[in-house]
Amino acid sequence: MIRIVYVYWLLGALVLVCAAFNLRERRWARAMMWAVVAAALLFGDVIQQASLAHVRWPAQAMGLGVILLGILAGTGQASHHDTSGARSLAAARLGNRLFVPALVIPFATLALVLIAPYLVWQGTFLLDRTQTTLVALGLACVVALGVGLHTTRARFGEGLGEGRRLLDTLGSLALLPMVLATLGSVFTATGVGEAVAALVGMAIPVDNRLACLLAFACGMVLFTLVMGNAFAAFPVMMAGIGLPLLVHKHGAAPAVLGSLGMLTGYCGTLMTPMAANFNIVPAVLLELHDQYAVIRTQLPTAFALLLANLVLMALLVFR
């Protein structure tokens, strides 16, 4: 069976190659950074299993690695090669065939997800059924690279080099989503959520159901702004305000409250740099000078939608 761990190993190998490129160019900090990340990908499974067995040193060593990443981030410069002249020539030669490998990624993923239930060999599924989409995405990337190398007649090393170029353009910002998710775990473990919910709870008149609803919605948005993730905000705000005050005291419909409450949090996700993989990484990927350009573009939509969502909640939650 192809498990998600194999995909992580493949990814770890790719990141390790990136470390090697940087090592050869004597960019020590960058090389070290990618090496630590590669270690998390290559030994992630081992670390998780050790932690389950209450052996703590592998996770602690990784924790030291994370702190090292923080120190290394920001040091080391990315290199840029300009090849725009060669590009349009090749584009004219290859034409629409260039689209094929790019489209292989989504469509091979889709095809693999759809046929995964039928891919059975000797009683086991060929693709891990718990993580089908992600395993399929990993495989689709490999297939797409194969097709891409065939189309362009480039060497395999050229593909690796281009992948490395893009990864080094992203630099430490590629790690931001992972690091933010880690911060979320720390906030949960240290009770930051409860403290925020307690502060919000202090400020509202609990007998007014609209005030409670407004506090719940604002809490979802504020907490999502801080954590960059509505998932983290939801249990905290539900436990603090949603369940005791809105559902039990004022008789709110749970399904409506849950669904619209989560979507209210999503409006917050559109506004915060903490949701780095959606808001900061694309700004870097698209080579924008303003890191916050994507957020700035989203703000009008986010505020209008938040307002509309509040009206929907007020109308639909208490029926």
Place this chain on the structure above:
Amino acid sequence: MNYWPLIGIAVVVVGFALKRNPVLVVIAAGVASALAAGMPIGDLLALLGDAFVANRTLLLFVLTLPVIGLLERYGLREHAQTWILGFRKLSLARLLIAYLGGRQLLSMLGMIDLAGHAQTVRPLVAPMSEAAAERTVDLDDVARERVRALAAATDNVGRFFGEDVFLAFGAVLLIQGFYERNGIHLEPLHIALWALPTAILAFVLHALRILWVQRALEHAGVDTAARAPHGDAAP
């Protein structure tokens, strides 16, 4: 109630405001919160390591980079621009509104990672948007960045406000699980359907936003075009 762990939030806000390296800021915030909560160093390190490894899924997009980089080197972006120019009537707004609707529908069906900033926006949607916009406006660097940012924003809105309608999506299961633990039994389908009104509103509102940006770009473009031959307009 111990309010000291909130210091982590302060570290994040101050660090981002001072434009220090975000990764450094975030890790410093985590360490500050944990120390303020009185967590022993051994526990802190184990927590950081476990959480970092548990979230390595978020790095999967890196696997798309070799093929995307390779195709870009052979002119994928340039070709995407030429190709979109073949569709005479396709404006920036029409292109992005169509993408918004398609992205929402795919997310509703659970195909969330089919598109994305690395998979589709950088190689295809952003260059196509630039080409479509350039049909009516001359893009300077500022306007070009606005168009790119709009393409990324459209992908986000389409993804966020489609995925919640999908039954097996984490958010729906999270909501259902939360109520289940508190003695309220709900069907996932019931929760997912209540995401539909917001999904429709999100489509309408962001479509309006796209039209608004297109109009703003055209007005700025008309101004420069009108001003250029005379050269005497106020700066």
